[in-house]
Amino acid sequence: MNEIITEERKKEVNSESFRDQISTVNKEGKRKWVFPKKPSGRFYNARNIVTVILLIILFATPFIKVNGQPFILLDIINRNFILFGIPFGPHDFFLLVLAMIATIVFIILFTAVFGRVFCGWVCPQTIFMEMVFRKIEYWIEGDFREQKKLHAAPWTGKKIFKKTLKHVIFYSISFIIANFFLAYIISMDELIKIISDPPSEHIQGLIAIIIFSGVFYWIFSFFREQVCTMVCPYGRLQGVLLDRDSIVIAYDNVRGEPRGKLKKGEEHKDQGDCIECHLCVDVCPTGIDIRNGIQLECVNCTACIDACDYVMDKIKKPRGLIRYASINSIEKNAKFKFTPRAIGYTILLTVLTGVLTFLLVTRTDFSVNILRTPGLLYQERPGGKVSNIYDLNIVNKTFDKAEIFLKLENIEGELSMVGKDLVLEPQGIVEAKFLVILSMNDIVKMNTPIEIGVYSGNELIKKISTSLLAPIKKKKNETSL
Numbered sequence: 001m002n003e004i005i006t007e008e009r010k011k012e013v014n015s016e017s018f019r020d021q022i023s024t025v026n027k028e029g030k031r032k033w034v035f036p037k038k039p040s041g042r043f044y045n046a047r048n049i050v051t052v053i054l055l056i057i058l059f060a061t062p063f064i065k066v067n068g069q070p071f072i073l074l075d076i077i078n079r080n081f082i083l084f085g086i087p088f089g090p091h092d093f094f095l096l097v098l099a100m101i102a103t104i105v106f107i108i109l110f111t112a113v114f115g116r117v118f119c120g121w122v123c124p125q126t127i128f129m130e131m132v133f134r135k136i137e138y139w140i141e142g143d144f145r146e147q148k149k150l151h152a153a154p155w156t157g158k159k160i161f162k163k164t165l166k167h168v169i170f171y172s173i174s175f176i177i178a179n180f181f182l183a184y185i186i187s188m189d190e191l192i193k194i195i196s197d198p199p200s201e202h203i204q205g206l207i208a209i210i211i212f213s214g215v216f217y218w219i220f221s222f223f224r225e226q227v228c229t230m231v232c233p234y235g236r237l238q239g240v241l242l243d244r245d246s247i248v249i250a251y252d253n254v255r256g257e258p259r260g261k262l263k264k265g266e267e268h269k270d271q272g273d274c275i276e277c278h279l280c281v282d283v284c285p286t287g288i289d290i291r292n293g294i295q296l297e298c299v300n301c302t303a304c305i306d307a308c309d310y311v312m313d314k315i316k317k318p319r320g321l322i323r324y325a326s327i328n329s330i331e332k333n334a335k336f337k338f339t340p341r342a343i344g345y346t347i348l349l350t351v352l353t354g355v356l357t358f359l360l361v362t363r364t365d366f367s368v369n370i371l372r373t374p375g376l377l378y379q380e381r382p383g384g385k386v387s388n389i390y391d392l393n394i395v396n397k398t399f400d401k402a403e404i405f406l407k408l409e410n411i412e413g414e415l416s417m418v419g420k421d422l423v424l425e426p427q428g429i430v431e432a433k434f435l436v437i438l439s440m441n442d443i444v445k446m447n448t449p450i451e452i453g454v455y456s457g458n459e460l461i462k463k464i465s466t467s468l469l470a471p472i473k474k475k476k477n478e479t480s481l
């Protein structure tokens with residue numbers, strides 16, 4: 001019995017041995033360059049369309065303005081963000097944190113149910129690498145066999161020309177990406193200034209462009225698919241995010257095994273549908289064999305689905321030997337179901353989205369705080385009057401300058417600012433002090449409720465309820481007693 005278990009365990013360990021190393025590094029720890037075959041097929045065509053749409057959105061967005069401001073701005077340095085034309089500053093930090101948590105939960109939920117669809121179809125790394133840079137490589141250096149040959153060939157004039165042309169184009173595209181990347185951080189207007197003004201006026205901006213261009217060029221020319229396996233935290237989390245019910249790109253081993261070569265004129269009788277043509281491995285941009293099972297390197301690019309469907313068409317077998325499917329649906333023929341984990345994430349996401357939506361809908365253009373100055377009671381004034389001092393704090397969340405006025409709304413009295421007028425710069429904060437002065441005749445209790453209207457121009461932006469602290473005046477008949 002022990003022997004059997006040991007043998008089975010050995011087999012299991014051997015069958016999983018491909019997980020001991022990643023596909024782009026050889027046993028000596030050196031980089032293994034991947035030369036994937038040019039993909040083609042219905043999924044690739046669909047990805048081409050999605051890519052064009054996403055690239056148009058990516059490059060057009062920095063030009064879009066709402067009320068003279070960028071539609072999207074991600075100014076991490078100054079902690080200023082504009083999302084869909086709505087400004088968010090440091091004062092909205094809690095909203096940003098909540099939005100980030102909701103996004104993370106959404107990603108976890110989406111991945112638990114649909115696997116790495118995002119990686120294959122939407123992620124900028126995959127889009128640029130596989131649908132832009134790789135296409136240029138095919139165009140200049142040819143398909144995978146020609147590329148391998150060129151790679152191994154001595155440095156002849158032809159090789160130098162092809163490699164130089166490729167890298168010049170790669171750098172130019174990286175330069176364009178870097179500019180747009182910066183436009184998302186500093187806005188397109190600022191970027192145009194950097195480009196059009198004398199270089200000496202924008203040294204920092206120019207350095208940023210050069211650094212970003214260099215980083216993008218290095219990633220897409222040399223580091224490539226390793227971003228997904230070694231750097232991207234989302235990629236590395238797949239092991240814990242996916243389960244046997246997640247929909248991934250999977251090889252149907254029930255249908256495909258035992259695999260075996262199909263000889264001309266022979267029927268594939270006692271074998272599965274996989275004819276060992278190796279096409280699914282040839283097209284894989286991360287250099288893996290999907291038939292081994294779900295792997296960290298797989299970015300769900302769909303190239304192997306197209307390749308295998310092509311083979312199945314040729315040998316007149318149904319398509320889908322490699323397809324979008326869950327492991328349980330393949331092994332147990334189980335239908336898709338929401339797992340308790342997915343249900344839990346859905347509830348959490350619904351709550352977070354609800355809270356976030358409520359906070360966004362009730363968010364105002366100004367945040368106003370009024371507090372009676374701590375430590376001070378009241379001041380008796382000549383003419384039978386009494387006053388209290390208040391602290392005022394106003395945050396202007398808009399892009400417009402605002403002149404602020406305060407008015408007593410519910411009682412006769414004076415309201416006078418201490419010092420400056422209240423002028424708020426766009427996205428600015430003002431702190432000030434003011435006095436509320438009432439006649440002692442109007443004081444009937446220790447805490448007199450007062451309402452202060454805060455106006456921007458003629459528009460009432462907030463009404464604050466507070467109180468004025470004062471001694472109660474003794475009535476004449478009370479004194480005589």
Ligand code: SF4
Binds near residue numbers: 256276307311
């Ligand atoms: S492409 Fe399909 S048939 Fe060919 S090796 Fe891959 S799984 Fe097997």
Ligand code: SF4
Binds near residue numbers: 285288298299301305
């Ligand atoms: S295994 Fe298939 S889907 Fe995954 S990266 Fe390779 S080709 Fe793309």
